[in-house]
Amino acid sequence: xxxxxxxxxxxxxxxxxxxxxxxxxxxxxxxxxxxxxxxxxxxxxxxxxxxxxxxxxxxxxxxxxxxxxxxxxxxxxxxxxxxxxxxxxxxxxxxxxxxxxxxxxxxxxxxxxxx
Amino acid sequence: xxxxxxxxxxxxxxxxxxxxxxxxxxxxxxxxxxxxxxxxxxxxxxxxxxxxxxxxxxxxxxxxxxxxxxxxxxxxxxxxxxxxxxxxxxxxxxxxxxxxxxxxxxxxxxxxxx
Numbered sequence: 001x002x003x004x005x006x007x008x009x010x011x012x013x014x015x016x017x018x019x020x021x022x023x024x025x026x027x028x029x030x031x032x033x034x035x036x037x038x039x040x041x042x043x044x045x046x047x048x049x050x051x052x053x054x055x056x057x058x059x060x061x062x063x064x065x066x067x068x069x070x071x072x073x074x075x076x077x078x079x080x081x082x083x084x085x086x087x088x089x090x091x092x093x094x095x096x097x098x099x100x101x102x103x104x105x106x107x108x109x110x111x112x113x114x115x
Numbered sequence: 116x117x118x119x120x121x122x123x124x125x126x127x128x129x130x131x132x133x134x135x136x137x138x139x140x141x142x143x144x145x146x147x148x149x150x151x152x153x154x155x156x157x158x159x160x161x162x163x164x165x166x167x168x169x170x171x172x173x174x175x176x177x178x179x180x181x182x183x184x185x186x187x188x189x190x191x192x193x194x195x196x197x198x199x200x201x202x203x204x205x206x207x208x209x210x211x212x213x214x215x216x217x218x219x220x221x222x223x224x225x226x227x228x229x
Contacts, residue, residue: 040123042219108157108158109156
């Protein structure tokens with residue numbers, strides 16, 4: 001079974017530029033998560049989708065971050081404009097969203113450096 | 116105060132030693148307690164999870180949860196160099212494992228010295 005795919009793996013941009021990340025979850029997984037992991041910290045949830053609907057985006061900085069999952073499968077996360085403090089690894093995870101035992105499977109992440 | 120506190124280390128132990136990793140938390144609503152392992156430049160992978168208080172053993176790994184003290188532990192017996200990684204504790208509330216937001220600790224970087 002293929003895992004969660006993310007691209008690009010690395011991205012370097014200058015502040016005030018825009019950037020987009022892509023995630024393809026494990027086939028059949030209805031729930032998709034985007035996490036931000038700053039160096040030396042644990043992942044922090046940015047947004048959770050159930051199919052193509054948003055379940056939780058309370059920690060998403062909506063003035064600069066946006067995310068979509070239009071067809072309920074893959075997803076994109078965008079930052080516009082980027083700030084220095086956005087430098088982090090952006091992790092995508094997915095889970096089955098069955099009645100129980102919904103392990104979240106993580107992708108390898110996209111490492112963003114904002115200069 | 117953070118909801119989940121974890122000593123970031125780094126922690127270095129000789130091969131074969133017993134490793135103890137710990138987290139404390141403040142949110143009484145947490146019901147599921149997880150340990151993730153994260154190798155360098157990889158995403159976290161679930162090692163073990165426990166529901167409510169108690170112990171759970173899986174091979175060389177033992178997870179303990181003490182809800183009265185809001186304290187969880189992961190023990191690694193007969194540690195191997197391949198165990199060298201960052202270990203993240205994570206917690207969630209709710210009645211269904213995995214459907215709720217995970218709150219992570221900062222992670223402890225562990226190195227097993229051959």
